[in-house]
Amino acid sequence: MRIRDAEPADWPAIWPFFRTITAAGDTYAYPRDLTSEQGREGWMLSAPGRTVVAVDEDGTVLGSAKMNPNQGGGGSHVASASYMVAPEHAGRGIGRALGEHTLAWARAEGYRGMQFNAVVEANVRAVALWRSLGFEVIGTVPEGFRLPDGSYTGLHVMYQAL
Protein backbone atom coordinates (compact mmCIF):
# COMPACT_ATOMS: atom_id res chain seq x y z
CA MET A 1 0.00 0.00 0.00
CA ARG A 2 1.11 3.52 -0.69
CA ILE A 3 -0.41 6.94 -0.10
CA ARG A 4 -0.40 9.54 -2.86
CA ASP A 5 -2.15 12.81 -3.72
CA ALA A 6 -5.70 12.29 -4.92
CA GLU A 7 -6.48 13.34 -8.47
CA PRO A 8 -9.90 14.33 -9.83
CA ALA A 9 -10.01 10.97 -11.63
CA ASP A 10 -9.91 9.19 -8.24
CA TRP A 11 -13.32 10.41 -7.13
CA PRO A 12 -15.30 7.61 -8.83
CA ALA A 13 -13.24 5.13 -6.80
CA ILE A 14 -13.72 7.08 -3.54
CA TRP A 15 -17.43 7.74 -3.93
CA PRO A 16 -18.67 4.14 -3.38
CA PHE A 17 -17.19 3.89 0.13
CA PHE A 18 -17.78 7.58 0.84
CA ARG A 19 -21.47 6.98 0.06
CA THR A 20 -21.63 3.78 2.12
CA ILE A 21 -20.01 5.46 5.13
CA THR A 22 -22.06 8.68 5.02
CA ALA A 23 -25.33 6.86 4.29
CA ALA A 24 -24.76 4.58 7.30
CA GLY A 25 -24.79 7.72 9.43
CA ASP A 26 -23.01 6.26 12.44
CA THR A 27 -19.54 7.78 12.20
CA TYR A 28 -19.70 11.11 10.34
CA ALA A 29 -21.66 14.27 11.10
CA TYR A 30 -22.37 14.70 7.40
CA PRO A 31 -25.80 14.67 5.76
CA ARG A 32 -26.67 11.05 5.01
CA ASP A 33 -28.03 11.83 1.56
CA LEU A 34 -25.10 13.69 0.03
CA THR A 35 -24.90 13.46 -3.74
CA SER A 36 -21.68 12.47 -5.48
CA GLU A 37 -21.19 16.09 -6.52
CA GLN A 38 -21.66 17.41 -2.96
CA GLY A 39 -19.35 14.74 -1.62
CA ARG A 40 -16.70 15.53 -4.19
CA GLU A 41 -16.82 19.26 -3.42
CA GLY A 42 -16.42 18.64 0.30
CA TRP A 43 -13.76 15.95 0.09
CA MET A 44 -11.47 16.81 -2.82
CA LEU A 45 -9.56 19.81 -1.46
CA SER A 46 -7.16 22.21 -3.07
CA ALA A 47 -4.38 24.14 -1.32
CA PRO A 48 -3.98 24.96 1.51
CA GLY A 49 -5.98 21.76 1.99
CA ARG A 50 -4.94 18.42 0.53
CA THR A 51 -6.58 15.08 -0.24
CA VAL A 52 -4.78 11.76 -0.56
CA VAL A 53 -5.69 8.19 -1.40
CA ALA A 54 -4.27 4.94 -0.09
CA VAL A 55 -3.83 2.50 -2.97
CA ASP A 56 -2.62 -1.09 -3.16
CA GLU A 57 -0.15 -2.59 -5.64
CA ASP A 58 -2.67 -2.79 -8.48
CA GLY A 59 -3.94 0.75 -7.93
CA THR A 60 -7.15 -0.11 -6.08
CA VAL A 61 -8.21 2.79 -3.84
CA LEU A 62 -8.48 1.46 -0.28
CA GLY A 63 -9.15 4.68 1.58
CA SER A 64 -8.76 8.44 1.52
CA ALA A 65 -7.99 11.35 3.80
CA LYS A 66 -8.39 15.08 3.55
CA MET A 67 -6.48 17.63 5.59
CA ASN A 68 -6.85 21.37 5.97
CA PRO A 69 -6.50 24.33 8.35
CA ASN A 70 -9.18 23.86 11.00
CA GLN A 71 -9.95 27.59 11.23
CA GLY A 72 -8.99 30.73 9.36
CA GLY A 73 -7.10 33.82 10.50
CA GLY A 74 -5.68 33.47 14.01
CA GLY A 75 -6.72 29.81 14.11
CA SER A 76 -5.02 28.71 10.90
CA HIS A 77 -1.96 27.19 12.60
CA VAL A 78 -4.04 24.19 13.75
CA ALA A 79 -4.79 21.54 11.14
CA SER A 80 -7.70 19.15 10.90
CA ALA A 81 -8.20 15.96 8.93
CA SER A 82 -10.84 13.39 8.01
CA TYR A 83 -10.51 9.78 6.97
CA MET A 84 -12.50 7.13 5.17
CA VAL A 85 -11.52 3.51 4.58
CA ALA A 86 -13.44 1.22 2.25
CA PRO A 87 -15.30 -1.18 4.57
CA GLU A 88 -14.13 -4.20 2.59
CA HIS A 89 -10.53 -3.23 3.35
CA ALA A 90 -10.99 -2.51 7.06
CA GLY A 91 -8.58 -4.08 9.55
CA ARG A 92 -5.51 -3.71 7.35
CA GLY A 93 -4.07 -0.68 9.08
CA ILE A 94 -5.16 1.75 6.37
CA GLY A 95 -6.74 4.22 8.81
CA ARG A 96 -3.61 4.22 10.92
CA ALA A 97 -1.38 4.76 7.88
CA LEU A 98 -3.58 7.64 6.71
CA GLY A 99 -3.54 9.13 10.21
CA GLU A 100 0.25 8.99 10.35
CA HIS A 101 0.45 10.49 6.87
CA THR A 102 -1.72 13.46 7.77
CA LEU A 103 0.25 14.11 10.95
CA ALA A 104 3.50 14.05 8.97
CA TRP A 105 1.96 16.47 6.46
CA ALA A 106 0.82 18.82 9.21
CA ARG A 107 4.26 18.83 10.82
CA ALA A 108 5.95 19.43 7.47
CA GLU A 109 3.58 22.30 6.72
CA GLY A 110 4.40 23.94 10.04
CA TYR A 111 1.08 23.45 11.82
CA ARG A 112 1.36 23.59 15.61
CA GLY A 113 -1.39 21.09 16.32
CA MET A 114 -4.09 18.90 14.82
CA GLN A 115 -7.70 18.97 15.92
CA PHE A 116 -10.65 16.72 15.17
CA ASN A 117 -13.89 18.60 15.76
CA ALA A 118 -16.42 15.80 15.87
CA VAL A 119 -15.34 12.24 16.68
CA VAL A 120 -18.35 10.07 17.49
CA GLU A 121 -17.84 8.73 21.01
CA ALA A 122 -19.56 5.43 20.17
CA ASN A 123 -17.04 4.89 17.36
CA VAL A 124 -14.71 3.32 19.91
CA ARG A 125 -12.28 1.89 17.35
CA ALA A 126 -11.69 5.33 15.85
CA VAL A 127 -11.32 6.96 19.27
CA ALA A 128 -8.81 4.28 20.28
CA LEU A 129 -6.89 4.67 17.02
CA TRP A 130 -6.59 8.42 17.40
CA ARG A 131 -5.52 8.04 21.03
CA SER A 132 -2.83 5.60 19.95
CA LEU A 133 -1.57 8.21 17.47
CA GLY A 134 -1.25 10.82 20.23
CA PHE A 135 -4.62 12.58 20.25
CA GLU A 136 -6.43 13.35 23.48
CA VAL A 137 -10.08 14.10 24.08
CA ILE A 138 -10.07 17.76 25.15
CA GLY A 139 -13.85 18.06 25.38
CA THR A 140 -17.07 16.23 24.58
CA VAL A 141 -20.37 17.64 23.41
CA PRO A 142 -22.85 15.63 25.49
CA GLU A 143 -25.34 13.81 23.27
CA GLY A 144 -23.84 15.70 20.36
CA PHE A 145 -24.47 12.87 17.89
CA ARG A 146 -27.65 10.98 17.13
CA LEU A 147 -27.06 7.41 16.03
CA PRO A 148 -29.26 5.79 13.38
CA ASP A 149 -31.18 3.89 16.10
CA GLY A 150 -32.24 7.22 17.61
CA SER A 151 -29.98 7.03 20.65
CA TYR A 152 -27.47 9.76 21.44
CA THR A 153 -23.75 9.59 21.99
CA GLY A 154 -21.11 12.23 22.61
CA LEU A 155 -19.07 14.10 20.03
CA HIS A 156 -15.44 14.33 21.07
CA VAL A 157 -13.11 17.18 20.25
CA MET A 158 -9.67 15.56 19.97
CA TYR A 159 -6.35 17.36 19.73
CA GLN A 160 -2.63 16.90 19.76
CA ALA A 161 0.19 19.44 19.73
CA LEU A 162 2.76 18.91 16.98
Add this chain to the structure above:
Amino acid sequence: MRIRDAEPADWPAIWPFFRTITAAGDTYAYPRDLTSEQGREGWMLSAPGRTVVAVDEDGTVLGSAKMNPNQGGGGSHVASASYMVAPEHAGRGIGRALGEHTLAWARAEGYRGMQFNAVVEANVRAVALWRSLGFEVIGTVPEGFRLPDGSYTGLHVMYQAL
Protein backbone atom coordinates in the same frame (compact mmCIF):
# COMPACT_ATOMS: atom_id res chain seq x y z
CA MET B 1 -33.61 48.32 19.61
CA ARG B 2 -35.26 45.42 17.88
CA ILE B 3 -33.98 42.28 16.18
CA ARG B 4 -35.32 41.26 12.80
CA ASP B 5 -34.39 38.94 9.93
CA ALA B 6 -31.56 40.30 7.82
CA GLU B 7 -32.33 41.06 4.20
CA PRO B 8 -29.82 41.16 1.34
CA ALA B 9 -30.08 44.98 1.39
CA ASP B 10 -28.67 44.96 4.96
CA TRP B 11 -25.25 43.71 3.96
CA PRO B 12 -23.81 47.17 3.11
CA ALA B 13 -24.66 48.22 6.68
CA ILE B 14 -23.15 45.05 8.20
CA TRP B 15 -19.96 45.03 6.13
CA PRO B 16 -18.24 48.07 7.74
CA PHE B 17 -18.21 46.54 11.23
CA PHE B 18 -17.77 43.00 9.88
CA ARG B 19 -14.63 44.25 8.09
CA THR B 20 -13.37 46.14 11.14
CA ILE B 21 -13.85 43.13 13.41
CA THR B 22 -12.33 40.54 11.07
CA ALA B 23 -9.44 42.81 10.04
CA ALA B 24 -8.57 43.37 13.71
CA GLY B 25 -8.04 39.63 13.96
CA ASP B 26 -8.34 39.36 17.72
CA THR B 27 -11.77 37.79 18.18
CA TYR B 28 -12.66 35.71 15.11
CA ALA B 29 -10.90 32.77 13.51
CA TYR B 30 -11.72 34.15 10.07
CA PRO B 31 -9.24 35.26 7.44
CA ARG B 32 -8.35 38.89 8.15
CA ASP B 33 -8.54 39.93 4.51
CA LEU B 34 -12.01 38.69 3.57
CA THR B 35 -13.63 40.59 0.74
CA SER B 36 -17.15 41.94 1.07
CA GLU B 37 -18.37 39.19 -1.23
CA GLN B 38 -16.69 36.45 0.82
CA GLY B 39 -18.02 37.96 4.03
CA ARG B 40 -21.52 38.17 2.64
CA GLU B 41 -21.48 34.55 1.49
CA GLY B 42 -20.35 33.35 4.90
CA TRP B 43 -22.59 35.56 7.00
CA MET B 44 -25.91 35.91 5.17
CA LEU B 45 -27.43 32.46 5.64
CA SER B 46 -30.49 30.84 4.17
CA ALA B 47 -32.55 28.07 5.78
CA PRO B 48 -31.89 26.00 7.79
CA GLY B 49 -29.57 28.79 8.88
CA ARG B 50 -30.74 32.30 9.64
CA THR B 51 -29.20 35.77 9.92
CA VAL B 52 -30.64 38.68 11.91
CA VAL B 53 -29.78 42.31 12.52
CA ALA B 54 -30.25 44.44 15.62
CA VAL B 55 -31.52 47.87 14.61
CA ASP B 56 -32.34 51.00 16.57
CA GLU B 57 -35.43 53.22 16.22
CA ASP B 58 -34.21 54.95 13.06
CA GLY B 59 -33.17 51.70 11.40
CA THR B 60 -29.43 51.91 12.02
CA VAL B 61 -27.87 48.44 12.05
CA LEU B 62 -26.11 48.00 15.41
CA GLY B 63 -25.10 44.37 15.17
CA SER B 64 -25.85 41.05 13.54
CA ALA B 65 -25.97 37.34 14.33
CA LYS B 66 -26.08 34.22 12.26
CA MET B 67 -27.29 30.84 13.46
CA ASN B 68 -27.17 27.40 11.88
CA PRO B 69 -26.86 23.67 12.56
CA ASN B 70 -23.32 23.12 13.86
CA GLN B 71 -22.91 19.80 12.03
CA GLY B 72 -24.80 17.79 9.47
CA GLY B 73 -26.41 14.38 9.68
CA GLY B 74 -26.33 12.91 13.19
CA GLY B 75 -24.97 16.19 14.55
CA SER B 76 -27.66 18.47 13.16
CA HIS B 77 -29.65 18.72 16.41
CA VAL B 78 -27.01 21.05 17.89
CA ALA B 79 -27.06 24.67 16.74
CA SER B 80 -24.25 27.18 16.51
CA ALA B 81 -24.26 30.95 16.22
CA SER B 82 -21.92 33.90 15.65
CA TYR B 83 -22.27 37.54 16.60
CA MET B 84 -20.88 40.90 15.60
CA VAL B 85 -21.64 44.25 17.18
CA ALA B 86 -20.56 47.53 15.62
CA PRO B 87 -17.71 48.78 17.85
CA GLU B 88 -19.25 52.26 18.11
CA HIS B 89 -22.36 50.68 19.66
CA ALA B 90 -20.56 48.38 22.13
CA GLY B 91 -21.63 48.38 25.76
CA ARG B 92 -25.36 48.77 25.04
CA GLY B 93 -26.31 45.13 25.59
CA ILE B 94 -26.60 44.35 21.89
CA GLY B 95 -24.45 41.22 22.09
CA ARG B 96 -26.50 39.94 25.00
CA ALA B 97 -29.76 40.63 23.18
CA LEU B 98 -28.50 38.86 20.07
CA GLY B 99 -27.34 35.92 22.20
CA GLU B 100 -30.74 35.61 23.84
CA HIS B 101 -32.42 35.87 20.45
CA THR B 102 -30.37 33.04 18.95
CA LEU B 103 -31.01 30.82 21.97
CA ALA B 104 -34.75 31.44 21.67
CA TRP B 105 -34.56 30.63 17.96
CA ALA B 106 -32.67 27.40 18.63
CA ARG B 107 -35.21 26.31 21.25
CA ALA B 108 -38.12 27.15 18.96
CA GLU B 109 -36.51 25.20 16.10
CA GLY B 110 -36.15 22.15 18.33
CA TYR B 111 -32.38 22.10 18.70
CA ARG B 112 -31.16 20.20 21.76
CA GLY B 113 -28.12 22.35 22.41
CA MET B 114 -26.01 25.23 21.16
CA GLN B 115 -22.28 25.04 20.61
CA PHE B 116 -19.65 27.65 19.90
CA ASN B 117 -16.63 26.05 18.24
CA ALA B 118 -14.00 28.72 18.65
CA VAL B 119 -14.31 31.37 21.35
CA VAL B 120 -11.03 33.22 21.83
CA GLU B 121 -9.99 32.73 25.46
CA ALA B 122 -8.41 36.20 25.63
CA ASN B 123 -11.76 37.71 24.61
CA VAL B 124 -12.74 37.70 28.26
CA ARG B 125 -15.82 39.87 27.84
CA ALA B 126 -17.28 37.49 25.29
CA VAL B 127 -16.46 34.45 27.41
CA ALA B 128 -18.10 36.10 30.43
CA LEU B 129 -21.17 37.06 28.39
CA TRP B 130 -21.67 33.53 27.07
CA ARG B 131 -21.21 32.10 30.57
CA SER B 132 -23.86 34.48 31.87
CA LEU B 133 -26.21 33.20 29.16
CA GLY B 134 -25.72 29.61 30.30
CA PHE B 135 -22.79 28.37 28.21
CA GLU B 136 -19.96 26.38 29.72
CA VAL B 137 -16.46 25.81 28.44
CA ILE B 138 -16.40 22.09 27.61
CA GLY B 139 -12.89 22.11 26.20
CA THR B 140 -10.06 24.40 25.15
CA VAL B 141 -7.62 24.01 22.28
CA PRO B 142 -4.36 25.07 23.92
CA GLU B 143 -2.76 27.95 22.01
CA GLY B 144 -5.45 27.47 19.40
CA PHE B 145 -5.55 31.16 18.48
CA ARG B 146 -2.74 33.49 17.51
CA LEU B 147 -3.35 37.08 18.49
CA PRO B 148 -2.20 39.95 16.27
CA ASP B 149 0.79 40.57 18.57
CA GLY B 150 2.03 37.05 17.84
CA SER B 151 1.15 35.59 21.24
CA TYR B 152 -1.10 32.58 21.58
CA THR B 153 -4.30 32.11 23.56
CA GLY B 154 -6.73 29.22 23.85
CA LEU B 155 -9.78 28.56 21.72
CA HIS B 156 -12.72 27.51 23.85
CA VAL B 157 -15.47 25.16 22.79
CA MET B 158 -18.57 26.37 24.64
CA TYR B 159 -21.88 24.56 24.93
CA GLN B 160 -25.23 24.58 26.60
CA ALA B 161 -28.07 22.09 26.50
CA LEU B 162 -31.44 23.57 25.53
